[in-house]
Amino acid sequence: MANKDEVSRRQFLNYTLTGVGGFMAAGMLLPMVRFAIDPVLKQGAGQDMVAVVEENEITEEPQRFTFKVNQKDGWYESEVTQAAWVFKDKNGDIVALSPICKHLGCTVDWGTDPSHPNQFYCPCHGGRYTKDGTNVKGTPPLAPLDVYKKEVKDGKLYLGQAEPQ
Template identity: 50%
Template sequence: MAAGMLMPMARFALDPALRAGAESEFLYVCDVDQLTEDPQVFPFNFDQVDAWYESEVSRDVYVYIRDNEVTALSAICTHLGCTVAYDGNDDYPEQFFCPCHFGRFDKDGHNIPGTPPRRPLDAYEVKVEDGKVYLGSIYQRT
């Protein structure tokens, strides 16, 4: 009897976690002809379901072409979540710089030794179709 009473409550509590593994959809972010070899920031929006609430979230992503492949990096520092800027500090040209704790990443988003971040910038799955760039799930790089 106890299991019969607890199962609905457990399912209710775990439902958001069980849905979290669902496949993500790809979102349009820019056209390929807008891209260069230098990272450029592009804003995008998506709907986020957090527990039982849905909201629209705005994010920035750095997108560029590297070795004829489109790369998309998160603009969120992996140290404490501040926003990084590419080529945003005169002392560190062609690097991502985090003004919160002076974290730095090279052009490919790898953390610079001796700075606070302990891992590279996160990256997005990228799909290119008909000259348009779409972003999928974000993932951690090591």
């Protein structure tokens, strides 16, 4: 007769089979789950901050700086060059504006319109923005220029995603 404390042959087999089966199921399911939620795990990667320029190079006059980010366009991954207009405002705070016109996506330039030397100017349809990126009424753009997420670390300016103001 089996003692109550002892494990019977049947119980022992049951436990081992459940254990081994469990491991096998986990082994099969884990890669599948990982595969299914993969995009969630990866999402953070696109939003890294990129070092753009030394802080002491930034002036009150907007300057154009370029930097590289990885971009995924459908299945096509590439390194694209992005640009930012960077300057210090009256309070000494750094402002980084996206050069993409909010009208139809042309690239705006600083001070190229002779009659408005202190504004951003879009060569396509004459859109204008004031220095802080606000669109000038009466020109085609309907929204202010996007602003880059920014961070200053060890004397360097890091830029992230451009966001609407």
